[in-house]
Amino acid sequence: MPLGQRPGDKSDARYCGVEVLDFPAGEDLPAVLNHSLASAFDFILVPLVDPNYRPAPGSVLPVSASDLILGPAQWSNHVVGKISEWIDLDSEDERLRLDSELTLKQEIAWASHVSLQACVLPAPRRSFCGNYARVVNQILQGLTNMHLWLRLPLEKSEPMDDDLDKIKNNSHTSEIVDSWELWNSFRLLCDHSSQLCVALDILSTLPSINSLARWFGEPVRAAILQTEAFLTNAKGYPCLSKRHQSLLTGFFKHSVQVIISGRSNHNVFPVSEGVLSGDESYAEDSRVRHALTPYLEYIAYLYRKMDPLPEQERIEPLMDNLEAQTYETFEKDVVKYTQYRRAVAKALVDRVADDAVSTTRTVLMVVGAGRGPLVRASLQAAEETGRKLKVYAVEKNPNAVITLHSLIKLEGWESLVTVISSDMRCWDAPEKADVLVSELLGSFGDNELSPECLDGAQRFLKPDGISIPSSYTSFIQPITASKLHNDIKAHKDIAHFETAYVVKLHRIATLAPPQQVFTFTHPNFSPNASNQRYTKLQFEMLPDMGSCLVHGFAGYFDSVLYKDVHLGIEPNTATPNMFSWFPIFFPLRKPIYVPEGSPIEVHFWRCCAPTKVWYEWAVTTPTLSPIHNSNGRSYWVGL
Numbered sequence: 115m116p117l118g119q120r121p122g123d124k125s126d127a128r129y130c131g132v133e134v135l136d137f138p139a140g141e142d143l144p145a146v147l148n149h150s151l152a153s154a155f156d157f158i159l160v161p162l163v164d165p166n167y168r169p170a171p172g173s174v175l176p177v178s179a180s181d182l183i184l185g186p187a188q189w190s191n192h193v194v195g196k197i198s199e200w201i202d203l204d205s206e207d208e209r210l211r212l213d214s215e216l217t218l219k220q221e222i223a224w225a226s227h228v229s230l231q232a233c234v235l236p237a238p239r240r241s242f243c244g245n246y247a248r249v250v251n252q253i254l255q256g257l258t259n260m261h262l263w264l265r266l267p268l269e270k271s272e273p274m275d276d277d278l279d280k281i282k283n284n285s286h287t288s289e290i291v292d293s294w295e296l297w298n299s300f301r302l303l304c305d306h307s308s309q310l311c312v313a314l315d316i317l318s319t320l321p322s323i324n325s326l327a328r329w330f331g332e333p334v335r336a337a338i339l340q341t342e343a344f345l346t347n348a349k350g351y352p353c354l355s356k357r358h359q360s361l362l363t364g365f366f367k368h369s370v371q372v373i374i375s376g377r378s379n380h381n382v383f384p385v386s387e388g389v390l391s392g393d394e395s396y397a398e399d400s401r402v403r404h405a406l407t408p409y410l411e412y413i414a415y416l417y418r419k420m421d422p423l424p425e426q427e428r429i430e431p432l433m434d435n436l437e438a439q440t441y442e443t444f445e446k447d448v449v450k451y452t453q454y455r456r457a458v459a460k461a462l463v464d465r466v467a468d469d470a471v472s473t474t475r476t477v478l479m480v481v482g483a484g485r486g487p488l489v490r491a492s493l494q495a496a497e498e499t500g501r502k503l504k505v506y507a508v509e510k511n512p513n514a515v516i517t518l519h520s521l522i523k524l525e526g527w528e529s530l531v532t533v534i535s536s537d538m539r540c541w542d543a544p545e546k547a548d549v550l551v552s553e554l555l556g557s558f559g560d561n562e563l564s565p566e567c568l569d570g571a572q573r574f575l576k577p578d579g580i581s582i583p584s585s586y587t588s589f590i591q592p593i594t595a596s597k598l599h600n601d602i603k604a605h606k607d608i609a610h611f612e613t614a615y616v617v618k619l620h621r622i623a624t625l626a627p628p629q630q631v632f633t634f635t636h637p638n639f640s641p642n643a644s645n646q647r648y649t650k651l652q653f654e655m656l657p658d659m660g661s662c663l664v665h666g667f668a669g670y671f672d673s674v675l676y677k678d679v680h681l682g683i684e685p686n687t688a689t690p691n692m693f694s695w696f697p698i699f700f701p702l703r704k705p706i707y708v709p710e711g712s713p714i715e716v717h718f719w720r721c722c723a724p725t726k727v728w729y730e731w732a733v734t735t736p737t738l739s740p741i742h743n744s745n746g747r748s749y750w751v752g753l
Contacts, residue, residue: 116156118418125369126335129156130413131194132406133338133375137161143179147192153404154414159234159338159373162195162221169216181228194263194336194373195225195233202239203246215249222253225260232261232335234313238296247303254307263313263335264300266293270321270660292660294328298707301596306705308600311335313373318343320357324659330368331594331623331665337365341376341409352380352409354416362416368621372413378405449692450681451491454551454582457675458495461549461580466501475502479547481538481554481571483507485517488551489531505530506547510537538567543574550575550637551582557616557683557698558631559586559671560720563727563751565634565645572637581636586673588631589684592653592664592714594623595699599665602701611703612748614669614729618696625662625708626653628670628684631718645727647720652713652735664706664714667731669698700731702739712736726750 116128132155138146143160150158164176184193198221201214218235225233238246250262270292297312304310312329313336320326339362344352354362362372404410458478466474476496480488489507496503505527509515515535522531534541550571556562568581575581598617602610632647655662672682682688683695708714715735721728728746733739743749 117414126371127366127369128417129371130410131155131157131159131336131371131373132404132410133196133373134158134160135375135377137164138178139164139176140179141183144183147184147188149402149404151192153407154410155374155404157192157194159194159196159336159375161198162224162233163198163217165198165200167198167217169213169220175220175224177224184228186229189228190231193228193230195221195230197221197233197235199236201236203249204238204240204243211245215245218249219253222257222260222262226257230260232263232311234263234265234336237265237267237315238300241296241299243296243300244303247300250300250310251304251307254304254309257309261309261311261335263311264297265313265315265338266297268314268316268320268326268329269293270325292325294325294332295661297332298661298663306596306600306603308333308604313338315375316340316343316358316361320361321660322658323357324656326361326364327656328594328623328625328659328662330364331596331621333596333600333621334365334368334370336373337362337370338373338375339409339413341374341379341406344379344409344412346380350380350382352412354412359416362413363420366417366420374406374409374413376406378408380408382408447692447694449689450553450694451487453675453679453681453689454488454553455491455495455498457582457677457679458492458549458551459499460679461582461676462495462499462501462503465548465580471500471502475504476548477504477506477545478549478551479506479508479543479571479574481508481550481552481567481574483509483514483518483533484511484553485514486521488553489518489521489527490525492551493527493530503530504532506532506534506543508534508536508538508541510535538571546576547574547579548576549580549582555583555586555671555673555681555695557671557695558614558669559588559673560632560634560645561588561614561669561698561729561751563753565636566722566727566753568636569638569643569645572639575637577639579637580676583636583673583675583681585633585635586671586682587633589628589670589672590631590651590667590700590716590718591628592625592708592716593619593666593668593699594625594663595619595621595665595668597621598699599701599705608703609748611701612743613701614749615699615701616696617699619668619699622668623662624668624685625655625659625664626714628668628686629653631669632720644722645720646722648718650715650717652715654713655708655710659710661710662708664702664708664733666699666701667716669700671695700729700742702733703742704739706733706737706739708736721746724753726752 117130132150134146147158162178167176198217201218202210203214205211301310311333314334316337316339344354347353462476465476478492483489489505507518518533522528554562554564554567629651631649670684672684672687674680717732719730726746728750730741730743732741
């Protein structure tokens with residue numbers, strides 16, 4: 115059963131499994147499975163084949179049980195296969211190497227036959243795993259629904275001072291162990307297969323926080339938590355260190371499920387020892403608790419004490435075309451319109467002195483009025499400040515204009531608001547505005563043509579008029595995002611790798627703090643104003659992180675609406691509880707390997723032509739990438 119109820123969480127992280135250490139032959143498999151399920155585990159990680167088996171002419175694969183001993187749903191939903199651990203496909207012993215290849219293929223074939231969803235591959239036995247990866251890659255090409263989880267210990271040894279000196283002098287030193295390096299080599303050899311994932315063994319010691327963070331961008335499907343990693347609390351029950359707790363919480367948030375493994379080190383109640391020996395009385399008596407139940411209960415406690423998913427985390431990505439449902443979703447973003455109302459209020463107070471309130475009417479234009487949320491926010495600001503307001507609501511979508519007229523009639527705003535059904539670029543205003551309000555910002559600030567639209571609309575503004583927003587800045591940071599990369603790679607063309615995606619970033623690892631890219635200020639009355647931009651940025655990877663793989667760059671924006679009122683999604687200054695924008699993702703055609711201690715240098719261009727605007731980007735350090743989206747060949751925004 116699930117670990118608990120966490121509002122909004124529908125991910126696999128709700129389910130916890132248990133590793134079966136002993137080979138359950140024959141009738142033992144249903145007994146083990148039933149006992150585990152009765153003890154509130156959701157699935158078992160179990161050996162598929164007798165560990166003493168070695169291929170021989172005429173031999174039959176000694177599987178744990180007939181495919182008929184469990185129902186199809188039990189095999190598929192409650193069993194994860196564990197491939198024999200003796201397998202060594204990079205051994206210098208040719209007999210062992212060939213036996214390993216044959217056995218691996220036989221076991222995967224059996225797992226596929228019984229419709230398992232996943233199998234755990236044993237960890238490579240040495241740093242070079244070329245033949246192992248070759249055989250796995252062959253198998254992956256023949257699989258349809260099943261995933262393979264490469265088992266790796268979660269470790270990264272830190273070099274001592276004398277090791278660092280030896281590294282600098284290029285002299286021989288003891289090997290620095292980093293399981294991420296092993297994973298990266300393996301997945302590169304397998305060409306980033308989307309069916310190759312990771313199962314991490316969580317041990318009693320953990321690498322640095324920054325080193326651990328790399329894994330959140332990788333396809334980690336399971337955290338195999340060893341009982342030796344647990345401590346003992348004052349009452350004799352198992353518990354975890356603060357660092358282990360933080361890691362598991364991070365895994366829960368990234369949809370990683372926990373598998374408990376090992377022998378019980380906390381005998382806090384009588385437990386069954388007879389399940390694996392085929393004692394049916396134990397299997398039938400669900401009241402006999404599993405030896406690892408105290409560990410499961412602690413994991414469930416950690417899961418349940420997590421905060422519920424915030425409202426913005428439950429919102430699904432929005433469609434590009436602004437239909438009625440999309441408008442409604444935008445309008446539910448109370449925080450955004452509260453910030454706009456505050457900005458308009460401050461602008462009105464600055465615009466009209468207290469002693470001129472009764473005689474002065476401020477002209478305010480909302481360009482891109484939609485169904486009226488900015489009109490409402492502006493009128494609320496006028497009421498709060500006691501200022502008189504005349505509003506022009508300019509909107510080009512004829513369907514939204516219908517709703518806007520109905521709103522004005524319903525609210526009794528006919529004397530305050532004039533609706534203009536027109537493209538702002540084609541409209542001739544009857545008078546100049548004191549305040550120009552818009553919500554044309556995109557996830558990257560300027561990616562929805564806000565600069566071009568507001569440059570065109572500022573002809574409505576008085577020379578000393580106020581634009582809300584008054585400025586906005588884009589930001590980027592390098593990220594590991596295996597899932598996004600594989601989703602784009604599935605299209606099998608360059609165009610999709612040269613397209614920026616507005617997406618809810620979930621399974622990613624951020625590798626360096628965000629940096630500013632482009633800034634735009636409004637109004638901009640400079641005669642030589644240009645919206646073309648270019649910048650070069652150098653990112654230093656987080657300390658103690660180790661090497662990493664950059665799949666692309668996450669983009670954000672921060673906007674100054676007016677004076678000290680801001681709005682944005684840049685992680686360090688993001689407006690809390692706002693969900694109108696997801697980040698933007700700029701992918702790389704080929705992921706960039708960044709060695710430990712090396713920076714990454716990226717170039718970004720914002721290019722303009724008479725009919726379109728587009729971005730180009732390229733990496734120049736530590737290796738060169740092609741210039742992406744040259745001349746806007748794959749991705750652009752039309753003017």
